[in-house]
Amino acid sequence: MKRISPLILITIFLASCQSLPVINAPAPPADGKISACPSPFLKERYRLIHAIETRMAGDTRGAIIGVTLADPATRLISCAIMTAEGMVLFEAGEDAGLLKVNRALPPFDSADFAQNMINDIKLIFFAPAGKIEQKGNLLGGVAVCRWREENGGWIDVLSNQPKGIEIKRYSSCGSLKRHVKFEKTDENIYQNIELHANELYSYSLFMKLIEAQPAKEELLINKAKEKKK
Amino acid sequence: MRIRNNLYNFVFILVGILWVSCPSNYSFADNFDQLRKNATNIKTIKARFVQKKSMKILIRPLISEGLFYYAAPDSFRWEYLKPLRSVVIAYKGDTKRYIASGGKMIEDKTGGVQAMKIVLNEIASWMSGKFDQNPSFTATLKEGAYTEITLTPVEKNMVGMIEKIIISLSKKEKAVKSVKIIESANAFTQIDFSDVQINKIISDKTFQDVE
Numbered sequence A: 001m002k003r004i005s006p007l008i009l010i011t012i013f014l015a016s017c018q019s020l021p022v023i024n025a026p027a028p029p030a031d032g033k034i035s036a037c038p039s040p041f042l043k044e045r046y047r048l049i050h051a052i053e054t055r056m057a058g059d060t061r062g063a064i065i066g067v068t069l070a071d072p073a074t075r076l077i078s079c080a081i082m083t084a085e086g087m088v089l090f091e092a093g094e095d096a097g098l099l100k101v102n103r104a105l106p107p108f109d110s111a112d113f114a115q116n117m118i119n120d121i122k123l124i125f126f127a128p129a130g131k132i133e134q135k136g137n138l139l140g141g142v143a144v145c146r147w148r149e150e151n152g153g154w155i156d157v158l159s160n161q162p163k164g165i166e167i168k169r170y171s172s173c174g175s176l177k178r179h180v181k182f183e184k185t186d187e188n189i190y191q192n193i194e195l196h197a198n199e200l201y202s203y204s205l206f207m208k209l210i211e212a213q214p215a216k217e218e219l220l221i222n223k224a225k226e227k228k229k
Numbered sequence B: 001m002r003i004r005n006n007l008y009n010f011v012f013i014l015v016g017i018l019w020v021s022c023p024s025n026y027s028f029a030d031n032f033d034q035l036r037k038n039a040t041n042i043k044t045i046k047a048r049f050v051q052k053k054s055m056k057i058l059i060r061p062l063i064s065e066g067l068f069y070y071a072a073p074d075s076f077r078w079e080y081l082k083p084l085r086s087v088v089i090a091y092k093g094d095t096k097r098y099i100a101s102g103g104k105m106i107e108d109k110t111g112g113v114q115a116m117k118i119v120l121n122e123i124a125s126w127m128s129g130k131f132d133q134n135p136s137f138t139a140t141l142k143e144g145a146y147t148e149i150t151l152t153p154v155e156k157n158m159v160g161m162i163e164k165i166i167i168s169l170s171k172k173e174k175a176v177k178s179v180k181i182i183e184s185a186n187a188f189t190q191i192d193f194s195d196v197q198i199n200k201i202i203s204d205k206t207f208q209d210v211e
Helices: A004-016 A111-125 A216-228 B002-025 B032-039 B113-127
Strands: A046-056 A059-071 A076-082 A088-095 A096-103 A129-138 A143-148 A154-160 A164-169 A176-182 A192-197 A202-213 B043-055 B062-069 B075-082 B088-092 B094-101 B104-107 B137-142 B147-151 B164-170 B175-184 B187-198
Touching: A059 B094, A076 A111, A096 B113, A111 A164, A111 A176, A111 A192, A143 B164, B062 B164
Parallel strands: none
Antiparallel strands: A046 A059, A046 A202, A059 A076, A076 A088, A088 A096, A129 A143, A143 A154, A154 A164, A164 A176, A176 A192, A192 A202, B043 B062, B043 B187, B062 B075, B075 B088, B088 B094, B094 B104, B137 B147, B147 B164, B164 B175, B175 B187
16 A cells, blocks of 8 residues: 555646647737737736635635735735725735735635735736746637746746736646636726636635725835935 | 634624714713613614725725614624625624625625624624623723723734724714724724614615625
């Protein structure tokens, strides 16, 4: 039995690995211009407030309000989760790769939750940190750019017209871990976002924008603080 | 389960605060005994509310709006209309929370019913106007331009959730003016009430039908 167990684990591991979708070289553009990668990412420091519906196994589990303060230049993130009644369930931030949890009520107090949440936020709002490995079209003609992450994983950013832009994160062995969809709209690109996570306990988030505003004032405050120092 | 407890504590405290504050519509309450006596006259309450949530991450408060209904002895509806629609209704000992999903209101089934029963026992003391006798809080009453009731949690398990609650009652209009729930130095929830109606008929459906 002891000899079989590692074999079973290896089999499961290999079975969970898949090959990444094939990217074909793009057809030469008629106008001669090289198309840019789709970029649903923040260009400046922003504060976003979303109503978030959480689903597990297809069932709606709850509705919360999520607040995100994100700066793409420094990759600084602050975030909070609260109920409609105003009770703050979770508050955390990441600065220079350092995670700090200020408040975490159960079930948001698990060791992995904070880091996973920060990673999900970065996936949605920040351009991938790695370098572009491939650029082209998927089978069916969807334009895509593929990034290689430092941890060996992959991020595809797709311009799936007319639906909208999508992001897919794959593990290093090619299994799909996250799928983000930005609904195409004339309004803010963050108006309606879906995130589907494939984990041991898979979940989906359906985010509807309540408020979005540039957070320039805090940059000024921080600069003033730096000057004082 | 703990989060469910915390959430229901939070909601019921909000409900309880408004309820015990409304007796000022009848006669000005200059002590807690008077508040308790006045509480026996209340049959129904209806009010609008605007909730302003302030915390460090928000540069300006997050504003929510909703409606509150109460019918003696134990029915209430605490309804947020925006930005995130949710409803807590209690009717004849049965309490449910609903959230908006896909254009419909669906029951929030996270957590357990047991937690609600525990909290209902807690809220019973608020509903009967005995808010200075709740062992979970110490209550003080201060007279000034407004009557101010300050509730401070006794137990340490509320640390980080509620530091204190300040209820302001308007003398002139004889109605509850606002409630401020202070969670920490950087976070508080201010609820301003308006259009408070006492003892107007409220249909039972309000406490049974979520739509």
